[in-house]
Amino acid sequence: MTDHADLVRDAADALLDAYRDHAPIEPLAARFADHPLSTAYEIALAQVQDWEKQGDVVKGHKVGLASRAIQRQMGVDQPDFGHLTASMFHLEHAPIPAGTFIQPRIEPEVAFVLARPLRGPGVTVAEAAAAVDFVLPALEIVDSRIRDWKIGIFDTIADNASSGGVILGGRPVPLVDVDLRMAGCNLHVNGELVDTGAGGAVLGSPINALVWLANTVGPLGVTLEPGHVVLPGSMTAAVPVGPGDTVVATIAGLGSVTAVLGA
Template structure:
């Protein structure tokens, strides 16, 4: 199994380099537990770190019913966010970075103290949050045509791609994330609406789930790390030249500009 994990990780790493998606991994690992998929993902993160990248946070994926229905799964997953995944608001994001990108509106937690599960409570999670920001997550799949099951997306680092953070920090106590409504516009057209309550009842619940899920794996959510708790709407296809704005009540807005394809 160790060799199979290494081969799968290498195949996914090559997809990043070649921008050629691969066939689903699920048939090769039909009898494998989900923990094997997380080992495949971790092998890729270790390769990135060896090359000089740095883990800057985590994401919870598939946390809302809308996203679970869209992906055909019934449970959340998580991935790691590295420094090369973060892009500045309003600045063109190179289209060549991605294979088949989609975009999602989220809130982002920025932590002021470590969180280590299991046993983390909502109270402890809230106390660990320094501030929150509106965010746009670019999800991408190295699996051809997004034909993913839960094993595929977990092995593919929870389909992580990129992150754009808003620039106006808000204290957690100043906003009710459960009731915070969200709108998503692409090129001025409204393409999605949602609310924080769509994310496991509250984005804060997703932070608790993450801390208690990664803790037994020896992972601590570190001060300064960004945590994306999950999308408030369905993911929307992203095309070169698109301008995307997410507005979250109480948090303000965040804008992502997707660059044109290189000629």
Template sequence: MEPTAVREAAEKLLTAYDTGAPIEPVITEYPDATIADAYRIQQEQVRTWTREGDVVNGHKVGLSSPAMQRQMGVDQPDYGHLLAGMFHLEHQPIRTAGFLQPRIEPEIAFVLGRPLAGPGVTVADAVRAVDFVLPALEIVDSRIRDWKISIVDTIADNASSGGVVLGSRPTPLTAVDLRLAGCTLHSGGELVATGAGGAVLGSPVNALVWLANTVGPLGVELEPGHVVLPGSMTRAVPVRPGDAVVAAIAGLGSVTAVFEEDGR
């Protein structure tokens, strides 16, 4: 894609945030767009947000489990940026009106204590870089109409990022086997999904390694204090006003997201 087309696509996605009106798939209007083009569109939006005063507080790996790849119709992971404005406090009401088509996923959040920069990052490097882990809920959202996304669409749309709710009990990485950590997801008091850490590329740590080695050649270093979401342990569940969603992860505790009754 030409630079003007990249900026044009980014502007359309940014407008969707402002108007609350989803757009047609990026790949429909730009059928020759590549994955590299999609990341350029994503970066264009990130530059806009940071110019306006927001701050990058981490990254997410998306589509890292077979369940999510099947649900979204894609065949590989992607990554997006987590901005400070995306973080919400546990148990504090969240406006669903701030999203277009929200869904929610349970994840194990890594909080880094050391910088991590690829290429060449190993599992050992990644483990040393992690300060602690937290249970988390990611609110995924799409600025693409009806979630009709290709891999190009979700990448261009900042990996379908929406919001993050972190639990408040940190756990050392050595205290739990993330591969075997089971997860239950309840919404409105009903069990809606189950999963385990092993669903995320075999281990959430593998997703952290993939991320560091993918963004490193682009000149991006994962920084101390940054949050990394490695991907969902279950399928994504739709969110409605008034919902209370609880993810319980064995060995890590639970995290709760509460959405305002009227969505305002």
């Protein structure tokens, strides 16, 4: 009988192979039907540890499935989190090489950059806000190593919260200078307005997602570190994109950020 550690390792290896081969795999959830969600996080962490052994570095975290729009789109009812590594960050306006992703979708977000460490449990909104150095407009490219995005909560957690890429805007804004709850967002793809949203769609306010993250990862031994980027969740539904697309998110009070997908 296959033991727990072997099951986790096999699933992590299958996802790592999908990254390498750009070939999605079938959903994992069926073979882990009797396992808690903590097993999915073990699978994700095994991949992160492999990336670190290869020289990649954790540069932050993301909260996924934070808005009602995304939860409805994905058929889930709770947030999750994933790790952001250095290799996932791409420069604004610089073409992202074709073939970087398998089945990408893009989401506009507010990025928190931390000045002080945050570690739960027990982190309050006030403590989270005090730990933020500044905020930036951001685009997150989500991607799934699961075929046709046929994911439930177990599969997206195991797949590092469907993380793909991050593009940050270049104008830091102090948190006190913007009301994130009321900040509206327009998302354009190739000059066409494809969706709108607001910060209040993200757990009532993006800062609530930061609190949720700190208090969720703290008991797992994870501290949100100074300088790290935290993506709190999408302000709109995720929009499919492909080679040659140019995406611009404009967020009130923060300005705009542009992602260019190489042809």
